[in-house]
Amino acid sequence: MKKPTRHHRRDVEMFPFVAITIAATFASAAQYAPRSQYVPSEMHGWKIYVHRRLIEQDVEVYEQTMKLLDVKLHDIQRVVPAEPLRELRKVPLWVEADNDHEFPCICYHFSKRWMAQNGFNPIKVDSIEICNASRFLRWTHAQPWIVMHEMAHAYHHRFLGRNDVRIKRAHRRALKSKRYDSVLRYTGNNVRYYGLKNAREFFAEMTESYFGVNDFFPFNRGELRQYDASTYQLLRSIWGEPPGATNQDDLDFYETSS
Template sequence: MIVTLVACVLLSAETAEKPSAPEPITAYHVINLEGWDVYVNKRLLREEKELGDEATQLLKDKLREICRLVPKRPLAELQKTPIWLELDDDKFDPCACYHPDVAWLRQNGFLDKKEKCVEISNARTFLDWSRQQPFMILHELAHSYHDRVFGYDDAAIKAAYERAKESGEYEKVLRHNGKEERHYAMQNPMEYFAEGTEAYFGTNDFYPFVNVELKKHDPQLHKLLGEIWRD
């Protein structure tokens, strides 16, 4: 994942002034897509309907793909995570994130109800970035699974991350654009888990890109993900 796609609790941005009040819950229309409750900003149903229709269809396609790839037991847990689709609420994150902490939401002018939810903060950016990051929704849902099911202090995930970090094997890897960079997974254990999940089930934008490459590059993580995501 590109570096700006993070769980929002990890962002350190501070607002100089008191944040403006968030849009009320009445500003959203709730639909169900492939088993997920999705809160769609009504501006995407009215003034920006064409954009809203396109973003909603893409989200539906991505969720259907997740349903096809993820085993039933963990899939049922993922479907407990609501998703919010915004027009342009991207003051802290340009595209998508997971909100684990209600205190952060209150401090920064977000609805409390977005706690433990995935937010697509900009519909247009979601459409654009999905070309290079086709599994960004799974990435954010993986943050939710990590947080709600195992906890961010899970010892096994932390140990795998520390081993990978110490190995140096993620310090210079190929990106989808042909450049070699430090893997975003090295930010912290949460990103390590979410990035690995992308490669395990789909395609990441950093090497290892897919399952067979993950198994070769980081067999310990590959084995751990197999245990975590099994039925």
């Protein structure tokens, strides 16, 4: 947060500036829906806030979104170990009909200042926002662990720290290796790995593969472990071993039946 700036002009010269600043502040605040416009609920230990406009204008999309979110949060709580799961449950989720002027589908908000400057309500800071419920329903077909992706951003920011040197080092190693310059995507096309964009996206993308299914190769934990063992071990050290990661009776069944 910025410290107040000292002004050395005479008070009379400050009046227009103060008036403009106050007017801008009120105008900025007025554009946001008040908290009373959001219907609160709880789902698998997470707090959810849904804009009333979505409920009133498109009840079908609202109901489908809540059902899908229930599934996604259920899946997350099944695979994330207890200690990091406690931290993730501190991250609220906000659901909008079409607040998608900057982010088309879903995002994690970490900067109150940036939010205020770009038309997002600062009360959503340190939260995940589903910016467009209809698009969320569509995009999750191809990106089934997109909620976990945003949860990884939250964990990185709130718990690990955005400048975690281990994650930065892993990202630099991936860039230098050029092994991710052209990888398979779910479409069957080879593309540049999205996680190369920066260390934050690298961690979030790899977390999708570690716990679930990614839309970029490596698609799952087994492929990640085989293709990039050092990143796999990093994720294991950060998140812990997922429940059922080495399910012995499952392994025994397929080994004896093959």
